[in-house]
Amino acid sequence: MLLEVSRLSAAYAGVPALHDVSFGVGEGQIVALVGANGAGKTTTLRTISGLLHPVRGQIAFRGQRLDGQPAHRIAELGIAHVPEGRRLFSRLTVRQNLLVGAHGKRARASENEAMERVLTMFPRLRERADQRAGTLSGGEQQMVAIARGLMLRPVLLMLDEPSLGIAPKLVDEIFTTIRAIAREGTTILLVEQNVRESLELADHAYVLQTGSTIADGTGAEILASDLIRRAYLGI
Amino acid sequence: MDGDVLLQAIASGLLIGMVYALISVGLTLIFGLMEIVNFAHGEFLMLAMYAAFFGRSLLGLDPMLSMPATVGLLFLLGVLTYRGLISRILHAPMLAQIFATFGLGLFLRGLAQFFWSSDFRSVQDPFLAGLSGGNVNVGAVSLGVPQIAAACLAGLAFLALYLFIDRSRTGLALQAVAEDRATASLMGINSDRMFALGWGLGAACVGIAGAVLATFYYIYPSVGVVFALIAFITVALGGFGSVPGALVAGLLVGLVEVVSPTLFGFSPAYKYAVVFGFYLVVVLVRPQGLFGRF
Ligand SMILES: Nc1ncnc2c1ncn2[C@@H]1O[C@H](COP(=O)(O)OP(=O)(O)OP(=O)(O)O)[C@@H](O)[C@H]1O
Ligand SMILES: [Mg+2]
Numbered sequence: 001m002l003l004e005v006s007r008l009s010a011a012y013a014g015v016p017a018l019h020d021v022s023f024g025v026g027e028g029q030i031v032a033l034v035g036a037n038g039a040g041k042t043t044t045l046r047t048i049s050g051l052l053h054p055v056r057g058q059i060a061f062r063g064q065r066l067d068g069q070p071a072h073r074i075a076e077l078g079i080a081h082v083p084e085g086r087r088l089f090s091r092l093t094v095r096q097n098l099l100v101g102a103h104g105k106r107a108r109a110s111e112n113e114a115m116e117r118v119l120t121m122f123p124r125l126r127e128r129a130d131q132r133a134g135t136l137s138g139g140e141q142q143m144v145a146i147a148r149g150l151m152l153r154p155v156l157l158m159l160d161e162p163s164l165g166i167a168p169k170l171v172d173e174i175f176t177t178i179r180a181i182a183r184e185g186t187t188i189l190l191v192e193q194n195v196r197e198s199l200e201l202a203d204h205a206y207v208l209q210t211g212s213t214i215a216d217g218t219g220a221e222i223l224a225s226d227l228i229r230r231a232y233l234g235i
Numbered sequence: 236m237d238g239d240v241l242l243q244a245i246a247s248g249l250l251i252g253m254v255y256a257l258i259s260v261g262l263t264l265i266f267g268l269m270e271i272v273n274f275a276h277g278e279f280l281m282l283a284m285y286a287a288f289f290g291r292s293l294l295g296l297d298p299m300l301s302m303p304a305t306v307g308l309l310f311l312l313g314v315l316t317y318r319g320l321i322s323r324i325l326h327a328p329m330l331a332q333i334f335a336t337f338g339l340g341l342f343l344r345g346l347a348q349f350f351w352s353s354d355f356r357s358v359q360d361p362f363l364a365g366l367s368g369g370n371v372n373v374g375a376v377s378l379g380v381p382q383i384a385a386a387c388l389a390g391l392a393f394l395a396l397y398l399f400i401d402r403s404r405t406g407l408a409l410q411a412v413a414e415d416r417a418t419a420s421l422m423g424i425n426s427d428r429m430f431a432l433g434w435g436l437g438a439a440c441v442g443i444a445g446a447v448l449a450t451f452y453y454i455y456p457s458v459g460v461v462f463a464l465i466a467f468i469t470v471a472l473g474g475f476g477s478v479p480g481a482l483v484a485g486l487l488v489g490l491v492e493v494v495s496p497t498l499f500g501f502s503p504a505y506k507y508a509v510v511f512g513f514y515l516v517v518v519l520v521r522p523q524g525l526f527g528r529f
Contacts, residue, residue, distance in 0.1 A: 051417055071420035080421070087418040089411050100411045103404065104423025152422065 001060075002027045002187055003048070003156060008057035009211075010047045017043045019211040021057070025156065030178070030188045032198040032219060035208035041191040042084050044208070045158050048189075049081035050074040061156070076104050080154035084161050084191075086145040090134025094125055097133050097144055101151030110153060118147035121177060139170040146177065150186075157181065158189045163197075175201060199223045239375035244497040245490065246376050252489020253386035254444055257393055258462055259469035260481040261440035264396075267476025268413045268433040271321065271332050275340035277463025279438050281347060283309050283445020284454045288356050297362040298449045299384075306442035313438025317431045325430075340459075347456035354455065361450035385447035392443045396436065397478060409433060413476070461507070468514045473524050480526030488513075 001024040008021040018040045025031045033041050046052045048059055050071035059066040066074055075081075089097050098118060102111040119126045122143045128136060133144055142162055149157055159178065163171040175197055182188050192198035199205055202219035207228055215228055222228055262276050273279075283305050290301030298305075316339065324335050363369075363381040370377050400406040409429050411419040416426040452458070469488050473480025491513045496503045518524070 049421055051420070070425075071417070072423050072425045075421055075423035083418060083421065087415055089414050089418075091414060092407065092410060096407050096410075099404065100407050100419070100424070101422050103408050103411075107423070108404075148422070 001025065002029075002062060003189070004058075004060045005044070005048065006058050006060075008044070008047060008059065009055045010043055010052050011055050012043075012052075016055075017211055018047065018054075021208065021211070021213050023206040023213055023216065025187060025189055026204075028182075028185065028187055029203045030182050030190060030201055032190045032192060032202035032205040033208055034192065034195050034198065034205055034222070038210075039208040040211040041208055042160055043211075045081055045083075045160050045189070045191060048074075048158065049079060051081075072104075075152060076106055078106060078152070078155035079158065080149035080152040080156070081158045082145050082149040082160060082162065084164070086141045088133040088136075088141055088144055088148070090132065092133055093130050094133055094136070094144055095129040097148050098125075098151050101148035102153075104152060107152045111151070114151050114153055118150050121150075121180070122147055139166045142166055142170075142174065146174070150181070154186060156187045156189060158191075160191045161193055162190075163192065163194050171197070196223070240497055241494070242374075243376045244494045246373075246378055247382070248490040248493035249486055250378065250382045250386040250489070251493065252486035253389040253393075254448065254485075255462075255465055255469055255488050256482045256485025257389035257440050257444045259466040259473070259485050260393060260396060260478055261437035262466050263470045263473065263476055263478065263481045264400075264440070265433055265437040266470065267478075268409065269321075269325070269430055272336065272467075273316075273434075273437065274333065274337040274463070275316070275343060276437075276441065276466060277459025277461075278340040278343035278347075279309060279312060279441045279459070280445045280448070280462050281454075281456060281459035282312065282343065283442045284449040284452070284458060285347065285351065286442075287446045287449035288358055288454050291358045291361075298358055298446045299362055302443065302446040305446045306439050309442030309445070310435040310439040313434035313436070314431045316438070317434035321434065322427065322430065340463075344456050344459075351456070353457075355453040356455065357453055358449050363450050379451060381447070381451040385444075385451070388443060388447050392440060393482060396440065400478065405429075405432070464507075465510070468510065471524055472514055472517055474527030475524065477524070477526035480524060483525060 003025040006022045008018055009016065010018040021044055033044060035041055043052065047054050050069055054067045061077060061079065089100060098115060102108060102114055107114065124140060125143055125147060128140060133141065136144065146162060162174050171194065178188060179201060190198050190202065199219035199222055205216060205219050205222045206213050207215040207222065258280060262273060265271060265273050286305040286308055287298035287301060290296040291298065320335055320339060324332050361381065363384050366380045369380055371380060371383060400409060408424045412424060412426045412429040420426060465488060469481060469484045473484030488510055492506045492510050495509045496506055
């Protein structure tokens, strides 16, 4: 396993948000984390990337313990977290946002190739390179957020709701891009509101309910399970 | 009202305004980065001026020659202030942060008084004051060489700082941390290092300002007080956290301070009252300051 999360619990200022989260992500896989609003998907990603420190449990990446390490060091190990709500640096231009994405030592050397790669992947960003990120449309902002994550040259790319608030046509484009990124060899951990699409895309999926992982299977298995669909996913 | 006198006042106002801008940009940089106001900023300036003074009296170095060392020392002071004090109160209530930097300022002032007495000192025969007889005449306008040099150096420092923040990799990281330190950390940026750098740079700006001010200003333990007050006004006027705002507001404050007594014919003793009055009017009309971003 590339990433192994075991019996993770986490809290916000003493209020528990994760109770018992366990799952694994294999090298080269697309793994989806699904669950209702407030189930703890975002919190799980935030704990992996070091924005939040776990109360209990372990996170191992390539056999190395992540829990307790600061976020900037976890990023240097090759984990990119594209956060919910995009969180672009709104006063910086598109290009500057991408450059900031390559700030880490691991990414710096190959900054130019990475820039060329993401601008080829998202041609629209090339046209908008010198526009302030805060003035982009929602869909364009999401492209910048994903591209900024890729600038890190991540081994593992964690995407939190990449299709949230985006026009349906663009959603398809984003899912196509995610598939392309995976084909190029980047492992992906995906959190999505679009449960159906993400389960169709995923090699493996875990269902999260009120802070605990309660089921897992291939994307197709989860989709086929009436119980899980009705009880936890509402589809 | 004599046109030449007015021209003279405008030129002098712009020159001192550049120095105000440089002092203020250090303050606004730190605030923009972490929303902490450095109430010891004036005392940093005071220490820089003493550094220039002692460079001359103990080592025989002109303030212009000792300036790199002064700037280096101030950078170090800024970093140490962050590491030793500020980083410990990052998450403390705002009032605690105010008292911490305010207390540091009082402490530094007391220290200066204790070791160096409250005598007014001045740098002996500064190189700039001797240059071209100390004055440059353009038409009917006569300007002091030290003041001109101060404005030019301040302008250069301002430009360098602006390019660094806007163009360099580290500058971009500083801006990223200023906007959203959590997200910046996901890019591998260590916000703690950026904060230390911000304090270092903020203090280094004051180092340059202090070195040039020392060539034409008296040096005493509370010399920073009035400059700090002006810097606070300048920063508020320009918009908290705005670098271009500090430049425009610094020039404006310099102009108002020097031109208004000339223009309206009152004693220069009231110049600060006019500056503060001007400030009040602007914030009533535009509370976020000229370039404010909230
Ligand atoms: N910053 C925060 N402070 C306090 N509680 C929080 C915070 N963020 C999330 N929570 C709580 O933690 C729990 C899990 O939230 P989380 O955001 O991880 O859910 P999610 O599965 O991502 O939901 P959504 O689908 O709505 O994004 C919720 O009960 C939420 O109220
Ligand atoms: Mg969420």
